[in-house]
Amino acid sequence: MREVNITMLGARYVGKTSLLASMFYEYEQNIAKTRIQLIPDQRTTSILGSKLAELKSLNEHLKSGGVASTEAAAGAKSIRSFVFDLGEKGKNSSLRLHFWDYPGAYVIASENQEEQEFVRQRLTESVAVLIAIDTPALMEAKGKWHYARNRPLDIVAHFKRVYSNLDSPRLVILAPIKCETYLQNETSTKILLERIETEYASLFDFFSCDSLRDRVATVVTPVQTIGTIFFSYIDVINGEPIPRFKKPLPDTEYSPKDNEQPLKYLLRFLLKQQVENQWGVFNFVRSWLGLDKYLKEAIREFAKDCKTSGGFQIIQGKDWFNI
Ligand SMILES: Nc1nc2c(ncn2[C@@H]2O[C@H](COP(=O)(O)OP(=O)(O)OP(=O)(O)O)[C@@H](O)[C@H]2O)c(=O)[nH]1
Numbered sequence: 301m302r303e304v305n306i307t308m309l310g311a312r313y314v315g316k317t318s319l320l321a322s323m324f325y326e327y328e329q330n331i332a333k334t335r336i337q338l339i340p341d342q343r344t345t346s347i348l349g350s351k352l353a354e355l356k357s358l359n360e361h362l363k364s365g366g367v368a369s370t371e372a373a374a375g376a377k378s379i380r381s382f383v384f385d386l387g388e389k390g391k392n393s394s395l396r397l398h399f400w401d402y403p404g405a406y407v408i409a410s411e412n413q414e415e416q417e418f419v420r421q422r423l424t425e426s427v428a429v430l431i432a433i434d435t436p437a438l439m440e441a442k443g444k445w446h447y448a449r450n451r452p453l454d455i456v457a458h459f460k461r462v463y464s465n466l467d468s469p470r471l472v473i474l475a476p477i478k479c480e481t482y483l484q485n486e487t488s489t490k491i492l493l494e495r496i497e498t499e500y501a502s503l504f505d506f507f508s509c510d511s512l513r514d515r516v517a518t519v520v521t522p523v524q525t526i527g528t529i530f531f532s533y534i535d536v537i538n539g540e541p542i543p544r545f546k547k548p549l550p551d552t553e554y555s556p557k558d559n560e561q562p563l564k565y566l567l568r569f570l571l572k573q574q575v576e577n578q579w580g581v582f583n584f585v586r587s588w589l590g591l592d593k594y595l596k597e598a599i600r601e602f603a604k605d606c607k608t609s610g611g612f613q614i615i616q617g618k619d620w621f622n623i
């Protein structure tokens with residue numbers, strides 16, 4: 301089976317694994333409306349299932365003082381890959397989506413050469429990169445915690461090392477998470493997007509240079525991994541910012557929103573490449589989609605409603621989504 305690699309990027313504890321878990325939870329919820337299926341392997345189901353349980357319990361057991369985020373259990377060295385097989389419903393799968401999920405400590409600020417090289421390899425091979433952003437750190441206290449928490453400079457440095465002489469198009473998705481608070485109205489949504497544009501300006505500048513402009517598509521997709529709990533304040537314990545959350549309506553059920561959007565953007569991007577005939581190292585995807593007309597149509601249908609408002613924005617490369 302053909303395989304597409306996707307790398308999760310983001311500092312320690314920003315919510316990469318939660319993002320993956322809720323992305324597939326929401327996809328499953330909507331599956332009845334689609335003609336495609338995504339089948340996780342057993343390990344993926346088990347690990348992401350536990351993560352989902354953790355997110356749901358955050359919704360249910362939020363104490364009045366707010367939730368203290370607990371340290372992620374993953375050890376710094378435990379790289380995990382999550383595998384989903386994609387195909388037409390009720391038929392054999394045709395494409396494997398392989399998400400590489402690193403503990404943030406491994407990707408960011410590691411001084412170990414071997415670790416850095418491993419991440420470099422994954423980034424080189426990945427058709428898409430999902431950057432998880434801890435939104436309270438970006439937005440609160442005039443962004444005081446943003447650099448320490450989200451490590452944007454390390455992220456730019458990773459891309460600069462890998463994105464030179466690209467011979468195939470790439471998709472970079474910035475996904476602000478824990479962002480419920482900032483999507484409540486048009487003004488706050490606009491401020492969120494402006495903060496991203498300001499704080500990731502050097503990344504966007506790099507992607508818009510002459511040699512990358514036509515090869516890199518960049519989008520912002522805010523995902524609400526829980527949907528019901530809202531930022532309250534930042535507690536500082538031993539110099540570490542600990543975001544606290546509140547739940548304004550105690551009985552509301554866990555209701556993640558827009559988590560399937562990154563997946564829609566990804567599939568739309570792959571489909572467009574097939575249409576445009578632009579390939580390079582990902583040449584195999586063309587033959588995959590070329591062969592399977594029905595699946596292609598099913599993907600087109602699934603991916604047709606990529607959001608472009610309410611905090612969603614294509615920063616660069618609109619044409620890559622024009623299917
Ligand atoms: N309040 C709130 N907490 C969240 C949300 N998403 C994730 N969390 C919590 O944030 C913490 C970190 O999430 P993870 O998904 O483990 O973060 P990670 O980036 O994978 O962390 P590492 O693997 O250690 O790099 C967990 O305690 C989650 O329960 C959210 O939308 N809202």
Ligand SMILES: [Mg+2]
Pocket residue numbers: 316317318372374401402403404
């Ligand atoms: Mg993780």
